[in-house]
Amino acid sequence: MATHLHPVAPAQDPLDDVSLPGWLYHDPEFFAAEKAAFLRAAPQVVCHESEIAEPGEWRTIELIGESVIVIRGDDGMVRAFTNVCRHRGSRLVDGEGGCAKVLTCPYHAWSYSREGRLVGVMHRHEYRGLDADKLGLVPVAVERWRGFIFIRLEQGLPSIAQMMAPYDAEVAPYRFEDMRAIGRVTLRPRDLNWKTVADNYSDHLHIAVGHPGLTRLFGKSYAIEASDWVDRMEGQLRDEESANPSERAYQRLLPQVDCLPASHQRKWLYYKLFPCVAFDIYPDQVDFMQWLPVSATTCVIREISYALPDERREMKAARYLNWRINRRVNAEDTELISRVQQGMASPTYRPGPLGRSEVCLRSFSRKLRDFIPQARLDRPPPPGWSSAG
Helix, strand or coil: CCCCCCCCCCCCCHHHHECCCHHHHCCHHHHHHHHHHCHHHCCEEEEEHHHHCCCCEEEEEEECCEEEEEEECCCCCEEEEECCCCCCCCCCCCCCEEECCCEECCCCCCEECCCCCEEECCCHHHCCCCCHHHCCCCEEEEEEECCEEEEECCCCCCCHHHHHHHHHHHHHHHCHHHCEECCCCEEEEECCCHHHHHHHHCCCCCHHHHCHHHHHHHCCCCEEEECCCEEEEEEECCCCCCCCHHHHHHHHHCCCCCCCCHHHCCEEEEEEECCCEEEEECCCCEEEEEEEECCCCCEEEEEEEEECCCCCHHHHHHHHHHHHHHHHHHHHHHHHHHHHHHHHCCCCCCCCECCCCCHHHHHHHHHHHHHCHHHHCCCCCCCCHHHCC
């Protein structure tokens, strides 16, 4: 007798229908577990290649207590190092960026080449057996993707190219490689757990409630999807003009962008890469946004905008109006997520239900539980669990 085998669907995790517990959003031990499990392996954008086009030009980023410097060498290669002198641990450089022939420590004047080699030691005769080849700057992993430079403190998560592979064809026409910065890095310290920001970025149900401007612009076109490592959101600008002056002017003035297909001439795209970096892609510009974890209850939101060179008056006006519109959106989000952060600290809060359409929040929660099994618990384990074993 023939036997017919039928595929068996994997058992659904009952927690797929439930959001993450509140203690994950303020517990120091869970934050320590996150750093060990994936935050140090998280890719973070630092700058565009054009911002360090010449040898010696550098940019910095502060990430989980570590300062990292990205610099172009005399050989044209881009490298990253921890911003730490190998002599007594002093920071080598301050600020967001600059240009240097050598990186000289302000403490004892040890000097390093643009390639990270130790090339100068004051009072060298005092250091018996000093091996300069072993005292170069400590390297940090670098990835160059479509003109942007990313770093990570450790390995463990997929590359940016791997994460974005499902959307590579959609991103390609925007010509990221040819973009240039149209502003400076903005740093916004927030009394928020990084996940509070991450959740909100991918939460589509709050758009109609908390963002009247986006609702006027998109109508009911806002849509979301979740892939393995990336959440994708989009909204199509409506033909009906908004009653808001800035929004209406943006709708009218946004010009044709020849490199984009017709389907994306009036589309706003949002990509969030696990765990804490995102970029908002508009026809007129691209905004990078990171929520850099600092502690269990604080983070720094880091933002910068890039665009293709375009001197048309309509494009300049559209970019200014984009900034006005999204400044309001950011203010609305800040108020909303601050309320969430406060509520997560209440001992009365229990994980709430997730709707079927909340696919991005479901995906994010699933990853957290996979990385850190204690995320499945309504209450934190006994103290010391994050360092046990």
